[in-house]
Structure formats: structure tokens, C-alpha cells
Amino acid sequence: MAGAISHHALASTQSYRWSAQSSRFGKRTGNVRWVHEGSRCSGGRKLGFVCTSGSQQPSVVEPFQLPSDGNSDHTPKKSSESALILIRHGESLWNEKNLFTGCVDVPLTPKGVEEAIEAGKRICNIPIDMIYTSSLIRAQMTAMLAMMQHRRKKIPIIMHNESEQAHRWSQIYSEETKKQSIPVITAWQLNERMYGELQGLNKQETADRFGNEQVHEWRRSYDIPPPNGESLEMCAERAAAYFKEQIVPQLVAGKHVMVAAHGNSLRSIIMHLDKLTSQEVISLELSTGIPMLYIFKEGKFIRRGSPVGPSEASVYAYTRTLAKYRQKLDSMVS
């Protein structure tokens, strides 16, 4: 079980000068603010999370209906609040080898499996009605493993809508069984940013060859793509757009949603949620397997940091809706 998280921000400021090299990716100069929120006692790892509170007016669109979507634990209302959990997948075999991964479909390591299970313990008291994952196995494994820890014990079921036949052949014919299911929507738009010709290269060797600053620019800048790959800006055009078009309507309808995705697809979504500038997003780092909670209420996203675990009391303090849900879970157990 992960230890307690300190919720006060440990902020430090560090200047960073972009390399003045001439490359086809251009020259940049700027400053970077590094902000860390909380550290995990178990892993000693920093969760980089820029501390800006922001609001977001969602585009109001009707939520699409899912086949197994009926009878969730609450009655969705347009005015209600909902929980949004974002989680980067656990450590993958290429994270372990320090290789650029991008859209290469690599599974989790045993440590990544553990991280996903720990993440599941942290969110086991938070309601989840729908899950969105990328089409990559590391995000899907993370979502499934995390859900195995959830106290409600609903079963996550992947929706197969890639063809009419796949949809028809995966129907469930029991309303009761549907009630005990959570639909899992997979979307390629949530995939990791495509890393182009860096995919499969060792990160340290690439830095040794091209220089730390060039590689940092490829990895963390907003609008500079790696060779033949996607910049964060290009990734946002599909990932943040998918979030706005498909996921926000579900939140508006009162659904509690978990999104399991990747370092950079989630950075683009958090940039949107927290209204980060293209300079601020440079310092946004997400650790593997750390869930992050937002409350969506009255058209605004309120960032609540990372839930600590099942025994912590703070879930009661998040919102009344979440407190009631936790009480319901407690009464089901006792």
C-alpha cells in the first residue's frame, strides 16, 4: 500500500535555456517552472503536476448511449457533479529498458502490474461508471488491474464497436448482468503520441547522440515534433479533442469516468483541464500508475490531486456525492 501523500506543493523554480542550435526544428529560448505535488513514500517518486487551478466550459453535447450502460449507482442529472480519474499506465517493458515507446504496443512489467494494483487501491472508494482507455495494451492492462481492486466489484467489459458484427456478437442478454458491468471504451485517439523515428531508440543513447537539450525539446516541448513524429500539440488535436467531444458529454450527464492512457496523451488533456500554457506544460511530468482525481461540477473541472488509498478518510471530504458513495460501499461490506 502506498504511503500518505503530502498535498502541499513543493515548488522550486529552475531556469532552463533552450539550446540555440540550428536545426530543422528551430530555435527556442524560455524559462521552465518545475512544480511537484506530493511524493509516494513507497516509491520515493515525484508526481509532477503543475499547480494551476483552471476551469473549463465543456461543449454541451448529448452523451452517446452504451449497450450496458443502464442502472448505474446513481441517477445521472445534467446539474450533478461527477468524478474524473486520469491514470497513466504502469511501467511497461520499454519504460524499464528506457526506450522511446510512442505507439508501439508494449505490455506492463511485473512492477507495472503492481503499480496498477496499487492505483486500484487508491481509487477503490470512488465511483466509476465508464472507463476509457487507449487501444494500447499497457493502458488496458492498467485499467483492468486497477478495477479488480474496486470495492463495488463491477466487471469492466470492453465494448467492441469496431464493426456491426463485433457489436452484435458481444451483446449481453441479462439486465442484471449489465447492471454489474462497467463499459470500457477503447479509443486510438487516447494512444501515446507517435514518437516517429525515435520509437525503439534508447533515451540515454539518443541524448548522448543529439544532446540533452535537443532530446528534452523533442520530449517535452509543446509544438516541436520528434523526427517524423507527433508534437504534443499534434497529439492534443486527437487526444484532447476526443476528451472534449466524447468524454466531457458523459461527465455532463453525471457519469463518473476513469481514463487510462499515456504520459503525453494525458499531458495534452491536463493542459486543457488546467488551462496550462505551452510553456507551463513543458514541466508537467506524470509518473506511471498514479491516479489523479478531478471533480466536474457546473461546467468546471476542480483538480483534487491523487487519492491516497482505501483507509484514508479524505475521500469523505472530496464531495458529498463521493462521501455518500463511500458510505454506501461501507454499508454493503458491513
Ligand SMILES: O=C(O)[C@@H](CO)OP(=O)(O)O
Ligand atoms: O517513450 C514514450 O512513449 C514516452 C512515455 O514513456 O516517453 P517520454 O517520457 O519521452 O514522454
